[in-house]
Amino acid sequence: MLKFLAKGLMRDRSRSFFPILIIAAGVVLTVLFYSWINGFIGMIISENARFETGHVKIVTRAYNELIDQKPYDLGLMNVDKKLNYLNQNYPNMNWQPRIYFGALLDVPDENGETLQQGEVMGLGVDLFSDNFERNLLNLENALASGELPQKQGEILLSQEVASKLKVKLGDNVTMIGSTMFGSIAMYNFIVSGTVRFGIQAMDRGAVIADISDVRSFLDMKNTASEIFGFLPNYKEEKTYAISKEYNEKFSYENDEFSDIMLPLREQGQMSFMLASVDQRTGIFIFFFLFIMSIVLWNSGLMNGIRRYGEVGVRLAIGESKGHIYRAMIIEAIIIGIVATIIGTAIGLVFSYLLQHYGINISSLMRDANVIMSSTMRARVTTECYFVGFIPGVIASVIGACFAGIGIYRRNTAQLFKELEQ
Numbered sequence: 001m002l003k004f005l006a007k008g009l010m011r012d013r014s015r016s017f018f019p020i021l022i023i024a025a026g027v028v029l030t031v032l033f034y035s036w037i038n039g040f041i042g043m044i045i046s047e048n049a050r051f052e053t054g055h056v057k058i059v060t061r062a063y064n065e066l067i068d069q070k071p072y073d074l075g076l077m078n079v080d081k082k083l084n085y086l087n088q089n090y091p092n093m094n095w096q097p098r099i100y101f102g103a104l105l106d107v108p109d110e111n112g113e114t115l116q117q118g119e120v121m122g123l124g125v126d127l128f129s130d131n132f133e134r135n136l137l138n139l140e141n142a143l144a145s146g147e148l149p150q151k152q153g154e155i156l157l158s159q160e161v162a163s164k165l166k167v168k169l170g171d172n173v174t175m176i177g178s179t180m181f182g183s184i185a186m187y188n189f190i191v192s193g194t195v196r197f198g199i200q201a202m203d204r205g206a207v208i209a210d211i212s213d214v215r216s217f218l219d220m221k222n223t224a225s226e227i228f229g230f231l232p233n234y235k236e237e238k239t240y241a242i243s244k245e246y247n248e249k250f251s252y253e254n255d256e257f258s259d260i261m262l263p264l265r266e267q268g269q270m271s272f273m274l275a276s277v278d279q280r281t282g283i284f285i286f287f288f289l290f291i292m293s294i295v296l297w298n299s300g301l302m303n304g305i306r307r308y309g310e311v312g313v314r315l316a317i318g319e320s321k322g323h324i325y326r327a328m329i330i331e332a333i334i335i336g337i338v339a340t341i342i343g344t345a346i347g348l349v350f351s352y353l354l355q356h357y358g359i360n361i362s363s364l365m366r367d368a369n370v371i372m373s374s375t376m377r378a379r380v381t382t383e384c385y386f387v388g389f390i391p392g393v394i395a396s397v398i399g400a401c402f403a404g405i406g407i408y409r410r411n412t413a414q415l416f417k418e419l420e421q
Contacts, residue, residue: 096136105165
């Protein structure tokens, strides 16, 4: 029967071509929209993990109370010992100490007198031990001019700050700030290159230096503001399990300088942001799929109505109503599956292109204060291969079911009158 119905659909394009076209178009939009939402959520997690939160983060309890201010004077002590413990007990994770600091960047003229000054947001990371931080921060691709630091005393400056302060490659600049103990601090650096991250919050005033130079600058020997932990693949449940285990050993409520490990979702506004995104995403996907289902349902309904005369003829020659009804549902399943496969394939092509190239929205983010990439990308997941079956097959079958109800309302006595007309 399936073979017979499939041949009938192939030979009668009015019964298959336009329904497949409409359903496939709806599936394409469904797959593309779903992958776009996945990309948006993934981008929020990825960008914040790289620059702000890690997959987990270790800080002191006192630091955590004022974490928005990045008070490095309340940072972690004996960092080397902590890193040894972390690497031994969580070998599958990569642990990186960082120092966040604010400073005044002083640009001298040829006589050594102050020519320009500007506030900068400093980031001290490990640039020389391995390439993990370089790759994580994507420094090579973010490099706008010059080269990455090759030795101690060299820094990267954001392109926007360099242009504003008229800093050239190879210039000597002075950082002015305060040490971990509150004393005034000054340190000379050489600008080896400029970077552009495409993230407004970073591009407005970022300075990146090796963490050993920052420790010398701020008198922070064997200390760090925070220790970031990164999983090979982010899994929220795993971050909570690791944090709970670590805090049970090292975090004490009565000791403000004891460590506390924070999973990504529990840092800053991430919990609210991700919960809001998850909630709104669920609502958007539900309504989008609902609307697409209604459209495809109506398509199946109209297709059944157009075949009103055909149904009459089939009843007149003795075919049972139940057989016709089941045949229409099977046809709807065949059309739905074929259209869904076609629509999913096309949708995945566009999704992969959007995942690779993305769409630049920098013009919409000029005043943005959040850490978010200016390039929006889709993210193709396993669910993208199957989400199209919801509106593509289920909705079209439901439409056929409702359209087929009319079969049982046909009055056999009226069939010959209809045929005579």
